[in-house]
Amino acid sequence: MARLYDSQKAVLRATDGKILLDTRVIPGSIDDFASRLRSLLPVGWFPAVPQDLEDETAPVLVAVLRGFSAVLAGIWTLLEECQQQTRLMTMSGPFLDMLAADYFGPDGLARRTSEQDRDYRARIVLSLVAQKNTREAVFNALLSVTGVAPTIFEPLNAADCHALASSAMPAEGGGYGYGGAGLRYGSRQGGQFFVETALGHAADAHVIYQAIEKTAASGVTGWVKVSK
Structure with missing residues (x-):
């Protein structure tokens, strides 16, 4: 663990007077790999690593090792980046x-x-x-891709169809049916539903179709009307 020095080669100290120490080099850095490579060289072939303020006596060796280390440090950085992209x-x-x-x-x-x-x-x-197969799931999926709340109608659902009204008695059945505003016909044949939605921020209608196909129950047909 080496001491830290300032530009005047004076020992650096903390506010409490204790000497500051350089704990270690950053793992994966050029200095780290250069130090590792130098430690693998046969003892006695090259000058020892300088201590504290000693001058480097093997600058050519250090330059060569740092050249190799630059490549290794680049690979290390790439590996760290790849590791992050796996999660x-x-x-x-x-x-x-x-x-x-x-x-x-x-x-x-x-x-x-x-x-x-x-x-x-x-x-x-x-x-x-995300939830699948239910009406709520289809609603939430469409809301997610368009940003607009869709209108979903199920012919077999009495809450959607109500009872039939007529022009003579438009208030009957909640105002749905012949001559009533928001006309919706019910049916005892299930397995289908109708959706009215705006395109919103979906790229195109195909995105909406995909959202419904991936969310609705298998074997159920969805009829879709997309407005801009």
Whole structure:
């Protein structure tokens, strides 16, 4: 553990008067690799490593070793970067985009314009554990990709269809039916639903179709109307 000196070669001290020591070089740095390589050389072939304020007596050796070490330090930095890109919570940049494409398809969960890594990562995490198969799941999926709350209608759901009204009695059945505003026809045949949504900030209608396809229950048909 070497002492630390200032530009005048005076020993540096802390505010309490204790001598400051250089604990070690930064792991993976050029100095670190140069020191490791020098320690592997046969004893006696080259001058010993200088201590404290001693002058370096093998500058050519040090230059050669630092040249090799620069390459190794670059590889070390690359390995650290690659290690970060192997985990969702630490990856960044295009690696996040590639992960989203792997899990959700090329257009399934694309990065929004100017969206930061932090916000994009949060959307990916939510999508990975998102609820599936239910009406609420379809609603939340569409809200996520468009930013707009969709209208979902199920013909078999009495809460959506109500009873039939008529122009003569428009208030009957909650005002739904013949001659009533917001006309919706019910049906006892299930296995389908209707969606009305705005495009919002989705890239195109295909993104909306994909969100529904990946969220709705298998075998159920969704009829979609997208407005701009």
